[in-house]
Amino acid sequence: MGLWLPNLEYLNLGSNQLVGSFPMSISNASRLRVLNMSHNYISGSIPDTLGNLRNLEMLNLEANNLTSSGMGFLSSLTNYPALELLSFGDNELISGELPGSLGNLSSTLQIFFAARCNIRGSIPDSVGELINLVSLDLSANNLSGDIPRSLEQLRYLEYFNVSFNRLDGKILDGWSFGNWKNIANLDFSGNNFSGAMPDRICDLNSGLRYLGLNDNQLEGALPLSLINCTDLVILNVAKNRLSDTFPHWLGALPKLRVLVLSSNRFHGSIQDSIATSFFTKLQMLDLSSNAFTGLLPTNFFHNLKALSEVVEYEYDNYRYSVNVTIRGLELPFTITVAIPVFTCIDLSNNGFHGEIPEAVGELSMLLALNLSHNSLTGPIPTSFGDLAALESLDLSFNKLSGSIPSQLTSLTFLEVLRFQNNNLVGHIPRGKQFETFENKSYAGNLDLCGFPLSKECSNGEGSETEKHDQVNGKGMAFIWKVVLMGYGSGLVFGISMAYVVFTTGRPWWLVRMIERDLKEKIRSWIPKKKRN
Structure with missing residues (x-):
């Protein structure tokens, strides 16, 4: 199309269905200040x-669907005297290296979004010259090498994401973080970083809220300096080689809501005589695929107040994406720190033994519980019938015995049920969600009977099950109320750049970056509810 509007200053064509090639004539609008074609x-x-x-x-x-080969266009922008937001991410076929010099951008640029566009090579020292940078996202590219020390001088930086590249070396080795006083998000996940975790990230008691170190090759123990991260909301160190005992001391972090330690070499018991106020805000706990042993401590579950009651939180403008795998669900699930987050406990693939505490049934806000692949014994607690919000329950591959409590039929949100390979006996409860589960949910329990199994129950088996429920259970009647505030989305920065924002009053381009993936994952993960 032709375009010759020499006085045009603002052009917003974002979020439409425009096709075709980039209109070359836009370059003639010499007074243009804002151009959005996203x-x-x-x-x-x-x-x-x-x-x-x-x-x-x-x-x-x-x-x-931009397919530029090379980064020549970026070199042409380096002399811009006023550019403060530059975003060309999510164009999969852009390739090339970041230029060694960023020219005038070094004194103006505040937001630089270049994720998922096949940038290769190393991160040049010139990025450290962007002295007013607030947000830097180079995630999901083909970047290699280490993180240049020049980035240490980005004193206004709040958001830093280099996840899922091919970066290596030690993370910020020797950095003092003296200038990173405003940092709120640090994401190094999905690279080849090795060595110990950086030990001085929170030396200045910064407002760090998200720390992503998962999917690397980190070793050693968690640094005790993390206790200084008093604003930390999410800590994800999954899929490394960390070796440590359970970090009870992290429970003192007053805002910690998500703790993911899965697929490491953590070991020992999680029991401890800790203060009852520890981990009270925790809403997601993933300790799966480690070497934890011992009993499941009752007091630990009593402490999880945010999973047992509706908790009022002060609104948090910073929302971050984190990937976790609920093993019983078989799909990654992307969450953001909203209120509440996706609530889950995953203790699978460890060496826990003994009985499941009744206190677990007090966690009425829990959406997913996975205790599979341990050595747990005894009955399924009848208190599980009080897990009113539960959508996924996986107790498979343990040594549980006794009958399946009829109280579980009250769980009307239950979509995933896995009891296979235990020693459960008796009649499978009927009614509501239990009518939807197939044989595979109960496989490997030779003494179970009734629908959906082909093995029929004798009258004695049924009556014994009923007696068990009357003696040990609370019955099926209870009153519950769950307030679910939805799966939030978005990533909002406290940046006072009014002219960067369009009609919504927020940097929605960052919001949609997360929102798009989140909605698709939710649709694929949770099927349509089935209720009787």
Whole structure:
């Protein structure tokens, strides 16, 4: 299309269904200050002639089908005297290296989003010259090498994401973090970082809220300096080689809601005589695939107040994405720190033994519980009937005995049930969600009978089950109320850049970056509810 509007200052074509190549004539709008063409189907190359737009303050081309080979267009932007937001991520076929010099951008650029666009090579020292940078996202590219020490001087930085590249070496080795006083999000996940975890991230008691170190090759113990991260909301160190006992001391962090330690070499018991106030805000706990042993401590579950009652939280503008795998669900689930987060406990693939505490049944806000692949014995607690919000329950591959409590038929949100390979006996309860589960939910329990199994129950088996429920259970009648505030989305920064925001009053381009993936994962993970 032709475009010759020499006085045009603002052009917002984002989130439409535009197709075709990038309109070259836009380069003639010499007074243009804001250009948004994101979330369309625009293809072809990004023209180098965008460098003619010397008054540009915001350029957002993310989430299109742009196929530029090389980063020549970026070199053409380096002389912009006013550019403060630059976003061209989510264009999968852009390739090339970041330029060694970023010119005038070093004194103006505040938000740089270049995720998922096949950038290769190393992170150049020139990125450290972007002295006013607030947000830097280079995630999901083909970057290699280490993180240059020059980035230490980015004193206004709040959001830093280099996840899922091919970076290596030790993470921020020798850094003092003296300038990173505003950092709230650090994501190093999905790389080849090795050695110990950085020990001085929270030396300055920064407002760090998210720390992602998962999917690397880190070794050693968790640094005790993490206790200084008093604003920490999410800590994810899954899939490393960390070797340590259970970090009870993290329970003193007043805002910690998500703790993911899975697939490491943590060991020993999680029992301890700790203060009753510990872990009171925790809403997601994943200790799966470690070497933990011992009993499941009753007091530990009593402490999880955020899972047993509706907790009022002060609204948190910072929301971050974290990937966890609930093993019973077989799919990764992307969450954000909203209120509440996706609530779950995964203690699977460890060496826990003994009985399951009745206190677990007090966690009425819990959505997923996975205790599979341990050596747990005794009955399934009848208190599980009080887990009113539960959607997934996996107790498979243990040594549980006794009958299945009829109280579990009250769990009307239950979508996933796995009891296989235990020593359960008697009649399988009927009614409500239990009518929807198939044979495989009960496989490997030779003395179970009744629907959906082909083995029929004798009258004696049924009556014994009923007697057991009357003696040990509370019955099926109880009153519950669950307030679910939805699966929140978005990532919002406290950046006072009013002209960068369009009509919504927030940097929605960052919100949608997470929101899009989240909605698709939710649709694929949770099927339509079945209720009788």
